[in-house]
Amino acid sequence: MSFDTLFNWNDMPDLLEKYLPIWLNEKTVDKPSVANLNNEERERLKNLSFQDQGKDPNEILDIMSNDVYKKLWKIDHPRNMAFVPSPVSPLSSIVEICNSIFNPYAAGYENSEGTNILENKTIRFLAGALGYDEEQAGGFSTSGGSMANFSAFILARDQKLKQEDFAKARIYATDQAHSSIAKAARLLGFLPQQITKVDTDDDFKMIPADLRHKILADKENGFCPFLIVATAGTTNTGVVDPLSEIADIRDEFNLWLHVDGAYGASAALSSYRSILSGIERTDSVTWDAHKWLFQTLSCSFLIVRDGKLLHNSFHSSAEYLEAVEDDNATFAETNGWDISIEMTRPARTMKLWFTFQVAGMETIQKALDHGFESIVYLAKLFENKKDWRIVSEPHMSTLNVRFEPEGWSKEMTDAAQVYLCDENLKTGFATYITTKLLGDKVIRFCAPHPDLTKADLEKITTDLFERGAELKVNPDIISNQEDL
Ligand SMILES: Cc1ncc(COP(=O)(O)O)c(C=O)c1O
Structure with missing residues (x-):
């Protein structure tokens, strides 16, 4: 077997025949x-x-x-409940292989017409699922939620902010917005004080009255509000901000309303669609198919209500592109480099198109519903359990709990959450980690995988309760804990 020419495609089948079963064995x-x-x-x-x-x-x-x-850390393992995990269908992996062998140049419409037709169709379908008008809407695939959020900021700036007002610009988000929101603002040259923090209620959702109050106050002080960022499925607790009421405020002040639905936009394809009510009135939505739509890394989308705005912000031309440019192209035939930041890009959406085609939308709906139902079941296992408190109720597929033995100090209790997660990690059976809510460490479970069973959840909680009980009797084990 020799690869000294670099291009020995003929040996590939033998190598794959040998290694594919070894790799697939890891998926059990x-x-x-x-x-x-x-x-x-x-x-x-x-x-x-x-x-x-x-x-x-x-x-x-x-x-x-x-x-x-x-x-x-197998982020697509059924019992991985850390971060916002990403259950992956083999249907997605199959197209990943296909893409890597054919290597279509998806950025150019003419260069790969078939993938472009199917990718655009899929993006329109996602737009329709959000309640946007499929014909008017547009969007593109990108590497992740961070890039999609960043792109939305560019659209909002171009549509709603005059260049001379840049230094006075104001963006509105809660402290539950993902870190990529503050990063997008920073990368565009906004200062931290240009993000006005909007208060949240007991459920960690944006309070519309506070949003309105802060916009008015900023305007009175001579600032220029231009962008509201709401979240559909926050990273910490999975909640959806009240989108309809926020859209009313967007209308009142003529701002851009972006929804970071990296995690939660997938609910649009579930039986729980109504939790996204109002999303159809927003201007743009980030949607990560590599979070909760069963796709390999990476596969994310920015979907916009008015597709033609993309061209205004992202169009670029050059002499070496003239041969493949078409100024009269409709959105459906646009070159990718004219509607997004990226130029060269893979045909990522083909993975999703194939998954939808082969699995069918009913199976997708059931797979999403399973995540909603698993987390409700997990919450039941914590209900009324001595020394445990449910800190945030089930939202999407997320639950936060805290081990709180009576009389323990905050420091000791915070350390206990970390200890319990670290001890669990050593077993390798399941994965979950901590986050912070209202300044307290909590254990966060995010359980979207369709193959996660009730028996898994029962074992996970039984183990955790046992470790908690041991810790309560012997709290000194925290300080004696070995490194992972
Ligand atoms: C709500 C939300 N937005 C954005 C992101 C960033 O997405 P990505 O990691 O794909 O860039 C995440 C990642 O966890 C997220 O949970």
């Missing part, structure tokens, strides 16, 4: 949801140098299979 649910490198493995990887002569691909693929890809 009895495998740990998390595994970390040990010191010996870490050193071995660090010492692998590049040499003048190439190596046998089997030797390198063995290392990759055993030491690299097995030793990670």
